[in-house]
Amino acid sequence: MRVVAVAGGVGAGKFLRGLVRAVPREDVTVVVNTGDDLTLHGLHISPDIDSVSYWLSGVADRERGWGRAEDTFRVLETLRELGGPAWFGLGDLDLATHLLRTGILRDGGTLSGATAAIAGALRIVPTILPMSDDPVATMVECVGEDGRALDLHFQQYWVARQGRDAVKGVRYAGADAARPAPGVLEAVAAADAVIICPSNPVASILPILSISGIRRSLADRRSRVVGISPIVGGAPLRGMADRLMPAVGLEVSAFGAASAYGDLLSAFVVDLKDRTDASRIREELGVDIAVTDTIMHDDGSAERLATVALESLR
Amino acid sequence: MRVVAVAGGVGAGKFLRGLVRAVPREDVTVVVNTGDDLTLHGLHISPDIDSVSYWLSGVADRERGWGRAEDTFRVLETLRELGGPAWFGLGDLDLATHLLRTGILRDGGTLSGATAAIAGALRIVPTILPMSDDPVATMVECVGEDGRALDLHFQQYWVARQGRDAVKGVRYAGADAARPAPGVLEAVAAADAVIICPSNPVASILPILSISGIRRSLADRRSRVVGISPIVGGAPLRGMADRLMPAVGLEVSAFGAASAYGDLLSAFVVDLKDRTDASRIREELGVDIAVTDTIMHDDGSAERLATVALESLR
Numbered sequence: 001m002r003v004v005a006v007a008g009g010v011g012a013g014k015f016l017r018g019l020v021r022a023v024p025r026e027d028v029t030v031v032v033n034t035g036d037d038l039t040l041h042g043l044h045i046s047p048d049i050d051s052v053s054y055w056l057s058g059v060a061d062r063e064r065g066w067g068r069a070e071d072t073f074r075v076l077e078t079l080r081e082l083g084g085p086a087w088f089g090l091g092d093l094d095l096a097t098h099l100l101r102t103g104i105l106r107d108g109g110t111l112s113g114a115t116a117a118i119a120g121a122l123r124i125v126p127t128i129l130p131m132s133d134d135p136v137a138t139m140v141e142c143v144g145e146d147g148r149a150l151d152l153h154f155q156q157y158w159v160a161r162q163g164r165d166a167v168k169g170v171r172y173a174g175a176d177a178a179r180p181a182p183g184v185l186e187a188v189a190a191a192d193a194v195i196i197c198p199s200n201p202v203a204s205i206l207p208i209l210s211i212s213g214i215r216r217s218l219a220d221r222r223s224r225v226v227g228i229s230p231i232v233g234g235a236p237l238r239g240m241a242d243r244l245m246p247a248v249g250l251e252v253s254a255f256g257a258a259s260a261y262g263d264l265l266s267a268f269v270v271d272l273k274d275r276t277d278a279s280r281i282r283e284e285l286g287v288d289i290a291v292t293d294t295i296m297h298d299d300g301s302a303e304r305l306a307t308v309a310l311e312s313l314r
Numbered sequence: 315m316r317v318v319a320v321a322g323g324v325g326a327g328k329f330l331r332g333l334v335r336a337v338p339r340e341d342v343t344v345v346v347n348t349g350d351d352l353t354l355h356g357l358h359i360s361p362d363i364d365s366v367s368y369w370l371s372g373v374a375d376r377e378r379g380w381g382r383a384e385d386t387f388r389v390l391e392t393l394r395e396l397g398g399p400a401w402f403g404l405g406d407l408d409l410a411t412h413l414l415r416t417g418i419l420r421d422g423g424t425l426s427g428a429t430a431a432i433a434g435a436l437r438i439v440p441t442i443l444p445m446s447d448d449p450v451a452t453m454v455e456c457v458g459e460d461g462r463a464l465d466l467h468f469q470q471y472w473v474a475r476q477g478r479d480a481v482k483g484v485r486y487a488g489a490d491a492a493r494p495a496p497g498v499l500e501a502v503a504a505a506d507a508v509i510i511c512p513s514n515p516v517a518s519i520l521p522i523l524s525i526s527g528i529r530r531s532l533a534d535r536r537s538r539v540v541g542i543s544p545i546v547g548g549a550p551l552r553g554m555a556d557r558l559m560p561a562v563g564l565e566v567s568a569f570g571a572a573s574a575y576g577d578l579l580s581a582f583v584v585d586l587k588d589r590t591d592a593s594r595i596r597e598e599l600g601v602d603i604a605v606t607d608t609i610m611h612d613d614g615s616a617e618r619l620a621t622v623a624l625e626s627l628r
Contacts, residue, residue: 039420040417041357041413041414041416041417041420042356042357042358042413042416042417042419042420043355043356043357043413043416044356072388074386074388074406074407075389075406075407075409075410075413076410078406078407078409078410079410079413079414081410081435082410082411082414082432082435082436083414083431083434083435084410084413084414084417084435085417092388092389092392092406093388093389093392095389095392095409096389096390096392096393096395096396096398097396099355099356099357099389099393099398100355100393100396100397100398102355102356102357103354103355103356103398103399105356106353106355106356117397118396120397121395121396121397121398122396
């Protein structure tokens, strides 16, 4: 049973720990968002790839969600003392990942190659692929408090400015020219199931689908594509999906999440709290529905969610 | 009394702590070697600028010589666990300096600007200038154990390969095109004294003098230039000057060190152990000699050495 997971960061990471219990881990390929990658202090930082890698390898910080467990912040605290830009959370253990990745890229390697090297070092069995080796930047078009237009990289919007600006639109800069990373199209074509993880549709999943080759490959496999709603009871469990979804014309609901991928889905999993969305999704989008508890308290509940998603395709 | 110090790393750092006790610290300008700068993991690392900055600000590790006191190596240890290149010593506190510098350079700043920003953050009063904002690389031409020629960056020769290769020559790649950093020529022209610090002649001082504008500026001020021998009793106190000096035709002695700068010097300070070199230096090079204890046990002995050097010009 070969499975492709289309993934963002933390929500996907939690889910993937369950998925690799539900199916053999060597049969899993994860295609990860890089739209919120950033270059900071000369380092190439891939927050979603890191989250997925840390969760899959078991070194993720479960409390904080991002970064590595038992991390310290000596470098960042010292950088702050030096008056340097310290708005982006960089743990000491986490920095080693960024140094390794940046070194590989500077030596002429690709993001795919760096991702594979890091996954290998962390003893991760599933294949982790960036959506693309080409740069794509999720840009959040905002209006600041003073009424001026602000064109912000996702990390500027969310981390540096802490999401305080009114969002008017989102675009994926570079997506037109970006090619799927090596292995992505092949993995989707060969998959028995493609799972769109319970990640932020606008910040995590739509950047991946903005690459036309990837979107087409999913459309070609629609009968094998299942999504999982990241919206529970009309709100995201964490993050800012409730602010980004309306800006791109999506309702903040399980229905809204389903409609973000509507023409690609065969099935969609919604939470028990969102039963009322089920019939709308079925009728308006022509998508099969599974209703279950989607809250992932632990690996066991994530495994049950993965099983429900896979069974919804049968 | 305006003083310019021409400086390498640790030896210069120790000396400068004494110099700023001997003369008002705001009257001191330090021109620092960048020939052993390297780019590693995408970070711009300037070992000699950092040593000078750490020593002057009082955060240097006095035992180890390089790096910051009370530093830890969490990032480097994690990078090693990940299988990344971990041959170059990067402390966690030290990394913050590299991140700040690299960020400034990536944002279009110069090495001068980054150096000033770091010095300001460390509350350093003397002016610290890189020799150049343009890249110059000290290349060590070696013969490996298998007899093959090896063209090694200084850090590859000394840190990565731990100085195990036979040295046949040294060159300063990029020096022909490199311009003195802003302020260097002005500082030398205005100086009442120019002190060549007790640093490795080949690895630290000659890279600076390989920039023709800087060499000319010192030649123009020869009557105000004094050097201090880094060779004591026929051997360097630390480092590999004894291996590099013969490769460029210099005797490993106080005389050899003086002859490295011979045509630029008005005076030279040698250690009590090297009295026998004094008359040769005076007669063959036409340079005044001061003989004193040059070992810097503490800031007080460094201050006395600085005073002897300055008085040798009177």
